[in-house]
Amino acid sequence: MHLKNRKIAIIGAGLAGLNLARLLSDSAEIVVFEKSDKLGGRIATHHANGFSFDHGAQFFTAKNKVFKTFVKELESQGVVSQWNANFVDLEPSGINSERTWDDEFPHYVGTPAMNSIGQYLAKNIDVRLNQLITGIKKIESRWFVETEQSQSGPFDWVVVTIPAEQAKAILTETASHQMNLKDVIMQPCFALMLAYQKPHFFDWDAAFVSKSILSWVSVNSSKPKRGDHFTVVAMSTNAWAKTNFEQSESSVIEEMLNALTNISNKNLADASYIKLKRWKYANAARQEPVLEMIDESSQLACCGDWCISGRIESAFMSSLTLAKKIEGLMV
Numbered sequence: 146m147h148l149k150n151r152k153i154a155i156i157g158a159g160l161a162g163l164n165l166a167r168l169l170s171d172s173a174e175i176v177v178f179e180k181s182d183k184l185g186g187r188i189a190t191h192h193a194n195g196f197s198f199d200h201g202a203q204f205f206t207a208k209n210k211v212f213k214t215f216v217k218e219l220e221s222q223g224v225v226s227q228w229n230a231n232f233v234d235l236e237p238s239g240i241n242s243e244r245t246w247d248d249e250f251p252h253y254v255g256t257p258a259m260n261s262i263g264q265y266l267a268k269n270i271d272v273r274l275n276q277l278i279t280g281i282k283k284i285e286s287r288w289f290v291e292t293e294q295s296q297s298g299p300f301d302w303v304v305v306t307i308p309a310e311q312a313k314a315i316l317t318e319t320a321s322h323q324m325n326l327k328d329v330i331m332q333p334c335f336a337l338m339l340a341y342q343k344p345h346f347f348d349w350d351a352a353f354v355s356k357s358i359l360s361w362v363s364v365n366s367s368k369p370k371r372g373d374h375f376t377v378v379a380m381s382t383n384a385w386a387k388t389n390f391e392q393s394e395s396s397v398i399e400e401m402l403n404a405l406t407n408i409s410n411k412n413l414a415d416a417s418y419i420k421l422k423r424w425k426y427a428n429a430a431r432q433e434p435v436l437e438m439i440d441e442s443s444q445l446a447c448c449g450d451w452c453i454s455g456r457i458e459s460a461f462m463s464s465l466t467l468a469k470k471i472e473g474l475m476v
């Protein structure tokens with residue numbers, strides 16, 4: 146069979162799904178199904194009222210050589226830039242340590258927003274947005290993927306690149322078992338987005354926070370190419386989000402704003418725009434050993450950050466490893 150006669154369905158247009166699509170697109174015809182109307186998954190940007198906020202992944206670093214090379218490509222295309230933030234370790238009693246991020250260990254962000262990364266990767270890929278996949282089915286040895294309204298296929302392979310618990314929901318028990326799909330607990334997180342007419346000057350651009358319900362605060366507008374508006378993004382701890390996930394929006398916003406005032410010593414209530422995002426599946430713990438989930442005989446596989454650790458680089462590495470494996474099996 147000519148390789149391009151092979152068809153692969155990829156579920157999820159986050160970094161893992163889009164990178165897999167890019168890597169396999171010379172070897173097979175690829176269709177990516179994405180439930181939302183956006184590309185990039187948790188590498189996300191919220192635009193409203195002329196403001197923009199990176200309300201998912203905040204920045205990333207690169208350790209593996211192959212990921213460094215990929216980041217250099219993105220950098221040369223203007224899709225990412227280094228963020229030389231004035232970074233602090235912060236707690237309510239004050240700053241514990243500070244440093245400026247620099248070339249020695251670069252920290253990157255998408256430009257002009259984090260979602261530029263997904264948009265770049267999706268170029269020339271057949272991505273079908275607003276397609277919530279509810280199940281997959283094998284008919285006469287080939288795969289079909291299903292939404293509430295329709296069925297698409299046939300495909301030779303299906304690869305599921307969505308968080309583990311969501312993957313379980315769309316796979317049959319037999320498929321999960323054959324693929325050795327692991328139970329990986331993913332933790333929730335709240336992201337609070339704030340925009341101001343007048344800037345509130347902090348002594349820092351980005352902070353890891355301890356002894357607080359907040360874990361991270363950044364002046365989003367201090368990232369490169371973000372424009373003139375002063376914007377802030379604050380993240381809750383996973384533990385606090387877990388306990389308060391069903392709380393009303395107003396009470397979560399109030400508590401997070403109070404915590405922000407507490408650590409910054411500023412009254413930040415004069416925001417001209419406030420928005421809260423609840424991430425149900427934000428982060429996964431590091432997996433030892435790294436998870437590889439593939440059923441070669443039925444041509445079904447899973448990948449995503451949660452197979453390694455809840456980071457952008459992990460989503461990339463997990464999809465790279467799987468792409469090589471599938472490519473090898475298709476020869």
Ligand SMILES: Cc1cc2nc3c(=O)[nH]c(=O)nc-3n(C[C@H](O)[C@H](O)[C@H](O)COP(=O)(O)OP(=O)(O)OC[C@H]3O[C@@H](n4cnc5c(N)ncnc54)[C@H](O)[C@@H]3O)c2cc1C
Nearest residue numbers: 157159160161180186187202203204278449450456457460
């Ligand atoms: C608040 C927050 C802060 C973070 N901060 C950082 C950070 O600073 N640095 C860092 O490196 N990482 C960070 N991360 C983690 C990083 O975003 C992830 O590791 C990475 O984006 C995961 O990519 P992925 O492709 O594996 O999964 P995802 O990005 O989750 O992609 C999965 C895609 O599948 C789609 N999907 C789900 N179910 C279905 C379905 N049934 N049908 C069709 N489509 C479906 C989803 O909409 C999504 O687009 C953060 C994450 C969050 C949420």
